[in-house]
Amino acid sequence: MKFCSECAHPVSLTVPAGDNRPRYVCTHCATIHYQNPKMVLGSIPVWERDGQTQVLLCRRAIEPRYGYWTLPAGFMENNETTAQAALRETEEEAGANVELGPLFTLLNVARVHQVHMFYLATLRDLDFAPGEESLEVKMFAETDIPWDDLAFPTVRTTLELFFADRARMRAGGSHGFYTQDVDRPMRSDV
Amino acid sequence: MKFCSECAHPVSLTVPAGDNRPRYVCTHCATIHYQNPKMVLGSIPVWERDGQTQVLLCRRAIEPRYGYWTLPAGFMENNETTAQAALRETEEEAGANVELGPLFTLLNVARVHQVHMFYLATLRDLDFAPGEESLEVKMFAETDIPWDDLAFPTVRTTLELFFADRARMRAGGSHGFYTQDVDRPMRSDV
Ligand SMILES: [Zn+2]
Ligand SMILES: [Zn+2]
Numbered sequence: 149m150k151f152c153s154e155c156a157h158p159v160s161l162t163v164p165a166g167d168n169r170p171r172y173v174c175t176h177c178a179t180i181h182y183q184n185p186k187m188v189l190g191s192i193p194v195w196e197r198d199g200q201t202q203v204l205l206c207r208r209a210i211e212p213r214y215g216y217w218t219l220p221a222g223f224m225e226n227n228e229t230t231a232q233a234a235l236r237e238t239e240e241e242a243g244a245n246v247e248l249g250p251l252f253t254l255l256n257v258a259r260v261h262q263v264h265m266f267y268l269a270t271l272r273d274l275d276f277a278p279g280e281e282s283l284e285v286k287m288f289a290e291t292d293i294p295w296d297d298l299a300f301p302t303v304r305t306t307l308e309l310f311f312a313d314r315a316r317m318r319a320g321g322s323h324g325f326y327t328q329d330v331d332r333p334m335r336s337d338v
Numbered sequence: 339m340k341f342c343s344e345c346a347h348p349v350s351l352t353v354p355a356g357d358n359r360p361r362y363v364c365t366h367c368a369t370i371h372y373q374n375p376k377m378v379l380g381s382i383p384v385w386e387r388d389g390q391t392q393v394l395l396c397r398r399a400i401e402p403r404y405g406y407w408t409l410p411a412g413f414m415e416n417n418e419t420t421a422q423a424a425l426r427e428t429e430e431e432a433g434a435n436v437e438l439g440p441l442f443t444l445l446n447v448a449r450v451h452q453v454h455m456f457y458l459a460t461l462r463d464l465d466f467a468p469g470e471e472s473l474e475v476k477m478f479a480e481t482d483i484p485w486d487d488l489a490f491p492t493v494r495t496t497l498e499l500f501f502a503d504r505a506r507m508r509a510g511g512s513h514g515f516y517t518q519d520v521d522r523p524m525r526s527d528v
Contacts, residue, residue, distance in 0.1 A: 156341035229446035256419035
């Protein structure tokens with residue numbers, strides 16, 4: 149940030165009165181330009197038949213991490229809820245028709261100023277198709293997940309927690325909700 | 339937003355190529371200025387003695403909602419996690435020394451582009467004191483909560499859920515995690 153978005157004068161990085169950390173402050177109109185973390189919302193679209201659990205993944209058609217596999221996810225927009233954002237991204241990236249379940253993971257990626265959240269979701273059918281941001285969309289059983297070609301550590305963490313949770317559920321438990329800090333390199337922002 | 343924060347030229351509200359909603363786009367350097375929801379993080383500081391549960395509330399010394407009661411909470415900053423933000427706000431607003439528990443509520447307030455989250459917290463002692471943004475800090479049993487003088491609907495929702503959850507726990511349950519959309523008027527931003 150170099151200029152004030154309200155009056156176009158230069159901003160300077162200073163600690164405002166009564167504050168305790170540097171902010172971009174306009175030298176002309178005194179507007180304080182706060183910068184805050186962003187939320188990335190996605191889903192874990194699940195298909196269960198004959199005792200087998202499959203999860204939908206998208207292969208990215210955009211940078212960062214072009215060509216790598218991800219759960220459908222993206223930045224939350226103004227005027228929507230976390231659940232609406234997860235549904236929208238699932239529709240946009242995978243053309244998938246899901247029923248959203250409970251929130252499953254909330255993962256802090258403090259270094260890149262992001263919080264990633266994934267909702268459980270049940271696919272209503274297998275009538276999906278890649279959106280503009282995906283090269284392909286495919287179903288994977290646990291043993292087929294391309295662990296070495298996943299786009300982001302939060303996708304890996306969520307998938308690991310998901311399959312562990314499924315095993316726990318088969319033993320009679322109920323779904324968990326997991327918060328975790330993710331420190332592994334992101335390679336770049338979502 | 340009127341001017342580009344990168345080059346100081348005017349921005350215009352247009353739908354960028356490949357996008358599907360209006361953004362502030364710089365007419366000179368083509369930077370797209372995305373706007374995203376913000377997270378408000380807080381805690382429910384709990385003190386339990388002789389079978390009585392008390393919760394710490396702060397009376398706001400700042401607008402909006404000057405003079406009204408709130409759980410300690412505020413905007414999450416870059417370079418911190420949701421838990422660190424909740425701890426920081428609890429320390430800043432109430433001078434309270436707490437041990438943070440699990441995330442308890444995640445409340446969407448889509449109309450004002452905010453997501454509010456509250457962590458359960460256990461007070462280590464009663465050695466608290468109002469920070470700069472609080473007029474006073476006080477402990478309340480459920481029957482004493484100033485329900486008509488709470489600052490924000492998300493504080494009310496979180497307190498209602500908390501005391502209901504406590505009752506459920508006394509009956510042998512374990513702590514819940516609640517996500518909810520809050521549509522009641524906010525009167526103004528946090
Ligand atoms: Zn200015
Ligand atoms: Zn520009």
